[in-house]
Amino acid sequence: MFSGAQVSLYPMSDDFVGIIFGAIGALDPWRDHLRIQTDSLSTLIVGSPEFVFPAMRDLFCAAAYSGVHTTMHATVSRGCPGEPDDPICSPVSSPRREMALADRVAAYREIVAAAPQLEQDIAAQFSLYPLGVGHHMDEIYGCIEFLKSSGTFDRSKNFCTALRGDAGPVFETLGQAFTGFGSEAGHLAMDVTVSANSPSVR
Amino acid sequence: MFSGAQVSLYPMSDDFVGIIFGAIGALDPWRDHLRIQTDSLSTLIVGSPEFVFPAMRDLFCAAAYSGVHTTMHATVSRGCPGEPDDPICSPVSSPRREMALADRVAAYREIVAAAPQLEQDIAAQFSLYPLGVGHHMDEIYGCIEFLKSSGTFDRSKNFCTALRGDAGPVFETLGQAFTGFGSEAGHLAMDVTVSANSPSVR
Numbered sequence: 337m338f339s340g341a342q343v344s345l346y347p348m349s350d351d352f353v354g355i356i357f358g359a360i361g362a363l364d365p366w367r368d369h370l371r372i373q374t375d376s377l378s379t380l381i382v383g384s385p386e387f388v389f390p391a392m393r394d395l396f397c398a399a400a401y402s403g404v405h406t407t408m409h410a411t412v413s414r415g416c417p418g419e420p421d422d423p424i425c426s427p428v429s430s431p432r433r434e435m436a437l438a439d440r441v442a443a444y445r446e447i448v449a450a451a452p453q454l455e456q457d458i459a460a461q462f463s464l465y466p467l468g469v470g471h472h473m474d475e476i477y478g479c480i481e482f483l484k485s486s487g488t489f490d491r492s493k494n495f496c497t498a499l500r501g502d503a504g505p506v507f508e509t510l511g512q513a514f515t516g517f518g519s520e521a522g523h524l525a526m527d528v529t530v531s532a533n534s535p536s537v538r
Numbered sequence: 539m540f541s542g543a544q545v546s547l548y549p550m551s552d553d554f555v556g557i558i559f560g561a562i563g564a565l566d567p568w569r570d571h572l573r574i575q576t577d578s579l580s581t582l583i584v585g586s587p588e589f590v591f592p593a594m595r596d597l598f599c600a601a602a603y604s605g606v607h608t609t610m611h612a613t614v615s616r617g618c619p620g621e622p623d624d625p626i627c628s629p630v631s632s633p634r635r636e637m638a639l640a641d642r643v644a645a646y647r648e649i650v651a652a653a654p655q656l657e658q659d660i661a662a663q664f665s666l667y668p669l670g671v672g673h674h675m676d677e678i679y680g681c682i683e684f685l686k687s688s689g690t691f692d693r694s695k696n697f698c699t700a701l702r703g704d705a706g707p708v709f710e711t712l713g714q715a716f717t718g719f720g721s722e723a724g725h726l727a728m729d730v731t732v733s734a735n736s737p738s739v740r
């Protein structure tokens with residue numbers, strides 16, 4: 337399995353460089369579990385989704401705490417054929433995958449409810465792409481049921497789903513949606529944008 | 539067919555609101571062909587890809603001409619099952635689809651070579667997701683061959699492909715990659731980020 341994300345942070349400020357550099361330290365607690373590499377367009381974070389999502393959450397919150405209108409975009413992927421297996425991407429085994437779909441939905445919902453509160457309201461929108469064969473439609477419908485009952489669901493939009501709430505449960509919802517459904521070894525991609533401090537919603 | 543994009547513009551400036559409002563006028567020449575609707579996260583542009591891509595190009599360039607480091611993200615989609623057919627999305631018929639794959643690649647390359655020069659250097663990275671059944675792998679390989687010979691190819695990255703060059707040919711490459719390959723009526727999504735005036739590449 338190979339998994340990770342291409343992540344870009346966008347503080348809408350003249351001091352965007354300072355805010356980005358100031359936020360990067362928030363990745364430090366996660367670095368043992370991740371391989372991180374930056375270019376001029378994005379930062380590649382390679383690792384298991386259970387570390388990639390909280391790392392993105394902490395990076396985004398560190399920038400958003402500045403109060404500046406900040407967005408972050410990530411292209412998240414797992415199981416892409418053609419990418420080499422990488423031990424750093426091995427997920428910690430989840431006993432929940434043995435459970436029936438309805439029970440898994442309930443379990444994921446409890447995980448979201450128990451997520452830490454980070455005192456940062458955010459909005460998010462994302463698209464989830466099950467690629468290749470092997471993703472059963474029941475799993476997709478289960479994911480939709482989970483999202484709508486997650487407590488972070490905002491609304492369905494064309495081409496994507498919007499979430500809102502505290503960064504803790506919102507990122508937990510994204511992570512559970514990404515890891516909890518579809519073929520466990522199948523190719524899955526997520527296109528996600530998060531936003532904080534937007535003047536449009538004040 | 540239903541097609542369009544969720545588009546977000548991110549000028550990294552204290553004056554991001556002014557730059558965004560200043561750029562929106564660049565959509566005016568395209569409005570007859572598009573349905574446009576904005577919320578706090580993104581602007582929905584519904585229409586045929588042959589209008590959506592140049593509209594995004596002109597919107598982005600209008601903001602980038604400010605000289606401010608600006609990025610734009612779009613989630614582009616066509617053929618999503620569950621979305622209603624919409625006459626505004628009907629593509630102008632393309633005789634090229636009757637041609638052999640190799641001849642189409644050559645034709646698309648010529649279209650990119652003839653694209654207008656907009657005097658704005660940009661970098662782009664994108665992922666193309668052929669969804670559901672019916673996208674033949676030969677078409678995907680043809681798209682890769684087209685990209686590598688497009689004159690705008692920068693490099694392959696994990697999870698995405700990077701392009702660079704003038705905004706004219708780069709957006710033309712994105713548009714041809716999106717419309718020219720895969721099943722004509724199939725579900726295809728693109729996750730694309732473009733960037734201009736980055737201090738990282740000065």
